[in-house]
Amino acid sequence: MKKLVSLLLVLTLVFSMTACGNKNTGSDATTAAPSADATTAAPETTTEKQIEKPAKITITCDGTVVKEDDNAQAFYDKLEELLGIDLEFDRPDHSGYKDFIGTLFGAGQGDLPDVVLLSADAYATYASLGYLWDMTDAWENSEPKNSGRVSQLGLDLFEGSKVVGPDGEYHLYGFSAVQGNGCVTYIKQSWLDAAGVTTLPTTYAEYYDMLKKMKEATKAEYVISAAGLIGGEAPYINYLPEFYQDAYPEFYEKDGVWVDGFKEDAMKAALQRLADAYADGLIDPEIINRSTKDCRTLYEEDKFGVFTYWAGKWCNTLTQNIHKGEKYANAKTESLVSLPPIAEVGTYLNRIAPQWCITVDCENPEGVFEYYLSKMLDGRDVQLLWEYGTHYTYDGSKFELTALESTGNTASYNHIDGLLKLGEYASDFNGGKDIGLDVASPKIAQDAQAVFNAASKMAPSIKKTETMNEYSATIWTVRKSVIADVVMGKMTVEEGMAKYETECGSMSEEILDSLNK
């Protein structure tokens, strides 16, 4: 009996380990074969004929593509059918995506997927380390670029998305079918009315005066809140633009020379403004503990009246949630006013969008770009699928969104937000019209997006060096600590800057040396 048990135990271990190492290399019987009827496919270009079409592509992306719980499989199947490529999606948990990417690239070359969706910071980082394929030429020769469908803003954004590669030169390593978007300051109409403000502020003095009037009129504990005093990724200052104004607390290129924005006078002035507003009770006293979700909830509960958040559809979502929640009197009739940037801010910042990147482990990067990435802007079925997924019906005249499986709510877009898309539809495809735009993006969202688009500029470009990578975590820890201490009144601006200089001065200098080489 003992012998039998011993053998069983050994065999169990051996089989379990074999199973762990087993790769599913078998073809999926349900995988759609390449579409035979190419009635809806884009006309083949000369380039397509020369580039080999990949048989299979492995993709890692976050929750900005339709979630698994919302029948993502239907989306994958349809995409495979349209592209004629076997697609293997890896969908780590959205909230832990950043950590997942760190671990993925930390494991080194050899285990990377063909395509990966990266945030702006990660994009710049891994491009500089040589993990990403340079798609500059592929983009220049691509069908979307030369089609005329991509707007001038789109072309500019592609240009602005170039980052420094391992050779020290700027190249395009990522592809995005949408602009990164940025934040707009939303003011509740009821708070404006209560404060007796009839004209929107155009300068910081007027803005500050408005906040004070609101606090006085509403007797609220605070008027403005945000997810922390500083953002966790570029462009960092987008949640409190009126206070930061022209300050940029990261290394950036100024007149051809890289400088440490945290040490500049603009940053000192910004810290003073934040500290004053905090002391005057205008800023949420617990702002450092807030997440974006906390802020949205508190805003919907009318705990504060001025909230800088993402432009476009979020304006509509916030308004709808306020109406639906009815957490306070007159919530049903509440409206949000999008504040055009005040004079000192000048323009809102358009961040670099999360980028679809091809890794160096991809065996056929040209093929993946041509037959997968560039198709996101094909102006036809594939673009439509990326924009609305499979949760809609369209009978040729009427477009309707259908409910998501997980929540029963409708989603206004899949991955490409119609308001932010960089490419229009082909003129021979539904008459060049975005069939669902008016349904998915109500006027309120379109107006809010228009306010942002009318006055926004690209966030400063990102450059990463080995030295910067080495010190970045420590420097940001100190910066955040200094900002918190100064704003909460634990130290003066001068003391804060002195602390930064003492703890990070030499690191900052080393980084600047590496950036200005």
Add this chain to the structure above:
Amino acid sequence: MAVCKACNAELPKNARLCPKCGTKVYQPPKNIRILAIVGAVIAIIGGLLPFIQNAETVKDAYSYMSYLNNKNYAYPNHEILWYFFMLALVATCIIVVVKKEVFSIITTVIAGIIFALTMNDLKTFLAEPQYTIGFGTYVVIFGLVLAVAGCFFDILKYRKTIQYDTRYFTNNKSTWSRMVNHKWFYLMFLPVLIFILLFNYWPMLGIRYAFTDYVKLPVYVGIKHFHKMATKDTYFWMAFRNTLELSILKLFLNTSMAVIISLLLHEITNIHFKKTVQTIIYLPHFMSWVVVAAIFRMILTTSESGIVNQILVNLNIIEEPVFWMGTNETWRPVYYIINIWKDTGWGTILFLATLSGISPELYEAAQIDGANRWNRMRYITLPALANTIITVFILNLAKVMNLFESVFVLMNDAVIEVSNVIQTYIYTQSFSGVPNYGYTTAVGLFKSLVGCVLVLGCDWASKKVRGRGIV
């Protein structure tokens, strides 16, 4: 248990004379294999350190452990040889432990030969004036000499032992034949052994990354990260200090509170009430730290819904609501209170079990002698509980470096100076910006070494207090 040859009486451990008849007890010569093992371990540590280094900068260092050559120089790749070198030294340790010292000399010499061969390649660096022999070389040489000498002396002692007393070698079968005899036991043990080797020991090879810059691929940089830790990164030392302060004070408070509550519960005679209270105080232990943090944020908020602030303001104890979790002065007390709330109930289990084992006769006798409740607690309960208190304290002391989740969910930018601990520091370094796994491994290794010292210290203390160790 050893017995006296003359009178057959049981002998105490380490006794030199029989306590019954006074006969001199034979003491076998103590094995000095520890010398060989120490030598091999020193050589292993040396194998991680630089063999050649730049006298001017700490990060320009060379060994043959890294499988990537430094970008400025090209020399043969010795990664495989490094593994063999380390393997030979590990084999030395194992062979010494199983008392096959002759073979251990062979493995140690093999390690020495590998070292000499590879050093021959690195020698080319010495042609350049800025390079000198790294201290890793000296450490390896010293370790190897010590290991060989230790093995050699051990062999002499071993033979001497055989001449003196063969009673200790009654089982003179070879190790192999004993293994064959008990093959089914070994087979049953095999899955566990494989599991442990694969998941516990194999990952330990990762400590070599502490000596590399590991952003894209590991490049050997010697002790650069340890140098940075010691000289440049003030936040590392802050995190180290915070870890010890938070953990040790938390341990004192939690243990004290658990003892006090156990004593109070022990005094409750109504069994239903006692069990209800026990259940209530156990419950927080099963809540995740994320939920606990959210609850206390709500309770301690400065807004009108913050119960604590409202009560204190209404009682005129404070004038304005206090941001308890946002100031250095209040964060730690709040942290300790939350920990006590969450874990004290669970901590009482052991103490209550001990208390229930105290004989009621003792209390009855004390009552007859006129002892009041306080004296009964002082002279019966507490002495009976003392051994358990010390045991719990010692066992928990070994875990003081493992502080992460509770701090991570409660900390924020405003209290970083009093809340950042080693594990949160490693997390920040790993997942903010670009992780340099070399640096975070170095910090992790340092933490593990401190943890190891604490465990050994606790083991020693446990042996003293309880008569048996914890490892």
